[in-house]
Amino acid sequence: MSVFKLTKEHLDVLEEKKLKSNPKLIEKIVRNDEFYSLDQKDMQYFLRVADVLYRQGKAIISDKEYDEKENWYNENHPESHLSDVVQSDLKAIGKTIKLPQKMLSTDKAYSKKEVEKWLDRILKAALNLNISRDEIIIRVTPKLDGYAAYDDGSILYTRGDGLNGQDITRAFERGLKVSGNGQRGLGPGEIVINKYYFEKNLSKYFENSRNIQAAIIAEKNVDFKIKKAINDGACVFYPFSLIENWTGNYKELLNDFENIVGEIWDAVPYDVDGVILESTDPKIKEYMGATRKFHRWQLAFKRNEEAAEVEVVSVTPQTSRTGRVTPVAELVPTRISGATISRATVHNYQMVKSTGVGPGAVLRVVRSGLVIPKIEEVIKPVKPQLPDSCPSCQSHLIWESDHLICPNKSDCPAQRENTLVYFFKTLGNNDGFGPKNIEKLTNLGVKHIHDVYNIKEHQFASYGFGEKTSKNLFKQLQASRNIEIEDWRFLSAFGVSRLGGGNCEKLLQNYSLTELFQANIDDIEKLDGFAQVSAEAIVEGLANIKEEFFKVYALGFNLSITPNLSEQDNSSSPIAGATIVFTGTMLKGSRGDMEKHAKSLGAKVAKSVTGKTTYLVAGTKVGETKINGAKDKGVQVLSEQEYINLIS
Numbered sequence: 001m002s003v004f005k006l007t008k009e010h011l012d013v014l015e016e017k018k019l020k021s022n023p024k025l026i027e028k029i030v031r032n033d034e035f036y037s038l039d040q041k042d043m044q045y046f047l048r049v050a051d052v053l054y055r056q057g058k059a060i061i062s063d064k065e066y067d068e069k070e071n072w073y074n075e076n077h078p079e080s081h082l083s084d085v086v087q088s089d090l091k092a093i094g095k096t097i098k099l100p101q102k103m104l105s106t107d108k109a110y111s112k113k114e115v116e117k118w119l120d121r122i123l124k125a126a127l128n129l130n131i132s133r134d135e136i137i138i139r140v141t142p143k144l145d146g147y148a149a150y151d152d153g154s155i156l157y158t159r160g161d162g163l164n165g166q167d168i169t170r171a172f173e174r175g176l177k178v179s180g181n182g183q184r185g186l187g188p189g190e191i192v193i194n195k196y197y198f199e200k201n202l203s204k205y206f207e208n209s210r211n212i213q214a215a216i217i218a219e220k221n222v223d224f225k226i227k228k229a230i231n232d233g234a235c236v237f238y239p240f241s242l243i244e245n246w247t248g249n250y251k252e253l254l255n256d257f258e259n260i261v262g263e264i265w266d267a268v269p270y271d272v273d274g275v276i277l278e279s280t281d282p283k284i285k286e287y288m289g290a291t292r293k294f295h296r297w298q299l300a301f302k303r304n305e306e307a308a309e310v311e312v313v314s315v316t317p318q319t320s321r322t323g324r325v326t327p328v329a330e331l332v333p334t335r336i337s338g339a340t341i342s343r344a345t346v347h348n349y350q351m352v353k354s355t356g357v358g359p360g361a362v363l364r365v366v367r368s369g370l371v372i373p374k375i376e377e378v379i380k381p382v383k384p385q386l387p388d389s390c391p392s393c394q395s396h397l398i399w400e401s402d403h404l405i406c407p408n409k410s411d412c413p414a415q416r417e418n419t420l421v422y423f424f425k426t427l428g429n430n431d432g433f434g435p436k437n438i439e440k441l442t443n444l445g446v447k448h449i450h451d452v453y454n455i456k457e458h459q460f461a462s463y464g465f466g467e468k469t470s471k472n473l474f475k476q477l478q479a480s481r482n483i484e485i486e487d488w489r490f491l492s493a494f495g496v497s498r499l500g501g502g503n504c505e506k507l508l509q510n511y512s513l514t515e516l517f518q519a520n521i522d523d524i525e526k527l528d529g530f531a532q533v534s535a536e537a538i539v540e541g542l543a544n545i546k547e548e549f550f551k552v553y554a555l556g557f558n559l560s561i562t563p564n565l566s567e568q569d570n571s572s573s574p575i576a577g578a579t580i581v582f583t584g585t586m587l588k589g590s591r592g593d594m595e596k597h598a599k600s601l602g603a604k605v606a607k608s609v610t611g612k613t614t615y616l617v618a619g620t621k622v623g624e625t626k627i628n629g630a631k632d633k634g635v636q637v638l639s640e641q642e643y644i645n646l647i648s
């Protein structure tokens with residue numbers, strides 16, 4: 001049984017896209033697959049929701065399930081809009097312009113049988129055109145799972161709705177290269193990110209590569225990590241005409257289908273969600289033409305996400321930086337979707353306990369494309385295996401809600417090691433202090449961050465590092481202090497619970513680094529976005545790291561200081577210090593721009609109305625409930641014009 005629930009992240013996306021009217025219905029459909037009995041309006045709503053979440057990298061159903069539902073909808077409601085247009089990708093900001101050439105979606109196939117049917121239609125076309133079967137050539141290319149775009153040599157366009165896209169030439173101005181020899185003007189292609197580069201350098205900061213694609217083409221300044229990825233050549237625009245391919249007679253393709261598909265699937269270092277099959281004959285292409293949604297001479301072959309039943313060998317506890325002990329299920333090695341999996345993480349020990357994960361248990365594990373394996377279900381539970389002591393320091397473990405915790409904060413080697421790794425990784429301006437080297441150092445008694453910085457070049461050598469490595473590690477330590485980083489990133493690198501980058505930045509907009517350690521629970525709770533529980537945890541966490549923090553701080557890092565909200569020179573601004581929520585569609589400019597402008601005038605911008613909100617600025621299409629709800633909380637509601645009058 002699946003117990004699907006939308007997460008807060010899902011709900012936030014839906015809120016933003018004004019699709020939050022019926023989350024219960026969405027959950028019900030996903031849980032019980034009740035789609036097919038819905039009325040048309042609800043079907044359309046669900047497909048729209050699934051599509052929007054998919055585009056944000058937060059899919060709630062598999063592609064196969066989505067495609068089946070969409071096909072069913074289109075067949076049963078041919079009059080409706082859904083079949084007419086290409087769903088638009090993540091929205092880019094930019095001038096809308098007509099594409100030089102239509103960019104359509106593709107028809108999909110999930111089995112060789114469906115591919116054969118499509119080939120039959122091509123053969124039929126060939127027959128009508130007097131083309132011999134021996135001349136029917138099919139080209140197979142990886143279906144890049146990136147951001148579709150079109151390059152006409154001077155402008156780069158988004159795919160938009162397939163007919164009109166947005167001008168995102170700025171991506172090239174930012175240094176984005178065209179794959180291969182950099183030639184411009186090669187027409188349609190995809191903006192992609194090297195998946196290994198992503199895993200290694202970006203996965204910690206970005207949930208998925210879609211977020212990065214969005215950032216590359218975004219109007220605002222891009223994050224320095226993305227800039228670096230562009231400079232490093234990890235992000236490129238890949239024209240389809242240049243893409244790796246298998247090209248040959250259709251009979252050869254059918255004879256060796258699995259191998260050819262498999263080979264092309266893995267031919268590029270980018271995320272791929274299928275392969276594209278297409279006829280290369282211009283006459284056939286012209287003859288077959290296109291529906292409003294896809295070219296009839298082109299087909300995407302996709303695989304359903306594969307699931308397998310896998311037996312558990314043992315469950316290994318791993319102590320994390322925060323002391324939480326994570327259960328890792330070691331599995332009998334099993335091949336799924338072309339890769340061998342041998343481990344999968346269980347959420348927490350409560351789950352191990354309640355679902356019965358232990359040696360001999362059988363799990364249903366799914367692996368969709370490139371995603372890490374996910375435990376879907378415990379098919380055969382056994383007596384669970386629960387550790388009672390920390391695998392690293394042997395301290396007696398304690399329960400904290402759903403987690404087993406190693407309480408030995410100050411002296412657990414695993415916690416220490418992971419804290420060090422986290423610190424260097426979060427700073428992000430150095431190389432060489434990954435898990436392996438850190439382990440080596442901690443085994444030799446290095447305990448704290450400041451200890452690492454006190455190691456001299458020759459000492460690295462005496463720790464068993466080679467001459468070159470020692471030199472480099474020493475250089476990297478210097479670099480980590482000399483290369484400028486934001487003060488909030490520096491603080492978040494200490495890994496205090498509830499002090500991720502976002503919260504650190506918010507705190508440092510109100511307190512300097514040194515002042516912050518003096519703030520009490522009341523002070524922090526007063527700030528927008530902090531409730532009592534988090535204020536308590538933050539104050540406690542800061543007290544725990546205080547001594548170490550100032551030792552490290554004293555080493556002299558090159559910190560850029562977060563501007564203090566109250567010190568910005570906007571004391572005369574009518575909205576300085578106010579908390580403002582913008583909602584609805586604005587007529588005079590984009591909401592994003594208005595938010596930015598409000599911030600520059602010293603206001604805080606929040607996403608939802610609370611008792612701390614000063615103004616709700618409502619554009620058009622805002623529901624009564626929202627407005628009345630705000631008024632009930634004592635929030636002043638302004639129209640767009642009233643707001644403009646206020647600030648001018």
Ligand SMILES: NC(=O)c1ccc[n+]([C@@H]2O[C@H](COP(=O)([O-])OP(=O)(O)OC[C@H]3O[C@@H](n4cnc5c(N)ncnc54)[C@H](O)[C@@H]3O)[C@@H](O)[C@H]2O)c1
Pocket residue numbers: 050051052054059060061062063064066067086087103104105106107108141142143144145147148149159189190240243276300
């Ligand atoms: N799981 C879900 O909830 C969900 C929701 C919505 C959509 N989807 C999935 O999204 C897809 C529909 O999206 P779409 O319409 O954006 O795209 P599509 O899958 O129909 O593919 C068409 C696009 O593929 C791109 N492409 C990549 N590699 C290519 C190559 N080698 N040759 C030619 N074109 C190539 C092109 O940009 C083209 O515009 C479907 O596969 C669907 O399963 C899933």
Ligand SMILES: [Zn+2]
Pocket residue numbers: 319390391392393394395406407408412413414415
């Ligand atoms: Zn421990």
